[in-house]
Amino acid sequence: MNIPRRRFVKLLTFGTATSLVAGKFCRHNLLAYCELPPGQEGAVFKIRLSDFPALQEDYGSVRLGINPIGSDFPDGLFYPFIINRDGFGNFYVLDCECRHAGCVVPTYDNTEFVILCPCHGSRYDIDGSVLGGPATEPLHQYPFEFDGNDTLTIHVPCWAFNTQLSILPGGPNSRVQLDFPTFPQVTYEVRFRERPQDPWTLASFATTLGGPADQTSRLGLGTPATIYLDRTTPTGLYAVSMDLFEM
Ligand code: FES
Known part of the structure; x- marks a missing residue:
C-alpha cells in the first residue's frame, strides 16, 4: 500500500539526548517533545x-x-x-x-x-x-x-531508546560518536544545538570513522547503529530522533 507520508517532523523525537559540556558527558532523559522519565521504561x-x-x-x-x-x-x-x-x-x-x-x-x-x-x-x-x-x-x-x-x-510504552555519546581522540575538533539501537523501518536523524535555549538544527553525519559527514538520515535495520559527527563547537547537545509521520 502506498502511504501518504506527510512529513511534519518538528523535532518529534524519541531517545535520550546526550550533551557535551566542557569536556564532560551529561545524559539528559529529556528532549523537546518526548521525555523518558527517570526510572520509567515508557516514553x-x-x-x-x-x-x-x-x-x-x-x-x-x-x-x-x-x-x-x-x-x-x-x-x-x-x-x-x-x-x-x-x-x-x-x-x-x-x-x-x-x-x-x-x-x-x-x-x-x-x-x-x-x-x-x-x-x-x-x-x-x-x-x-x-x-x-x-x-x-x-x-x-x-x-x-x-x-x-x-x-x-x-x-x-515502547518507543523509547537510549543514545550513547563518545568523544573520539584527536584534539578539540575531534569527532563525536553516537551509538544507538534502531528499530526496523524507522528513519533516524540527528539534531544539534549548542545551548539549551538554541533551536535544534539537523546535523549531518558519517557512517564510518574517516568518511565524509554528508548524510542526514538513516533507515533503521533493527540492529545497533554507530555514526560520527564533526564537532563545530566545544560544547553542545546532540539528539537522535525518530521521524514521526501522519499517515
Ligand atoms: S482484523 Fe479482522 S476486523 Fe480487523
Whole structure:
C-alpha cells in the first residue's frame, strides 16, 4: 500500500539526548517533545494540538506512526496510534491494532461516526469501544493528560531508546560518536544545538570513522547503529530522533 507520508517532523523525537559540556558527558532523559522519565521504561510524548487542525474540530482524528504500513499491517514493529476528539472536547488516544486479527485501523470517520477496520469490518466507536464484530474487545487506549490548552502528554510504552555519546581522540575538533539501537523501518536523524535555549538544527553525519559527514538520515535495520559527527563547537547537545509521520 502506498502511504501518504506527510512529513511534519518538528523535532518529534524519541531517545535520550546526550550533551557535551566542557569536556564532560551529561545524559539528559529529556528532549523537546518526548521525555523518558527517570526510572520509567515508557516514553512521554507531547503533542501540540495547534499542529493538527483536525484536533481542533469536533470529531477530528489523526493517525501518527514511526514506520510505514504495508498491506494491512505495519512494515516495522510498531502500530501507529490515533488521536480522536469527540463533540465535547474529550480526547482519546488509541492503538491502531484491530483486536480481531491485528490489521491497522484507520482514523475515525466523522461522516459515518465509526472507526472501520478494512480487513473484516469490525467497527469501533470514537473512544475505541466495539460497535460491531468480529472484534470483541476495544482498541487499546494509551493514557495521556491534557493541559486544557494545547498540549496532550501521551504515555507511549515502547518507543523509547537510549543514545550513547563518545568523544573520539584527536584534539578539540575531534569527532563525536553516537551509538544507538534502531528499530526496523524507522528513519533516524540527528539534531544539534549548542545551548539549551538554541533551536535544534539537523546535523549531518558519517557512517564510518574517516568518511565524509554528508548524510542526514538513516533507515533503521533493527540492529545497533554507530555514526560520527564533526564537532563545530566545544560544547553542545546532540539528539537522535525518530521521524514521526501522519499517515
Ligand atoms: S482484523 Fe480487523 S476486523 Fe479482522
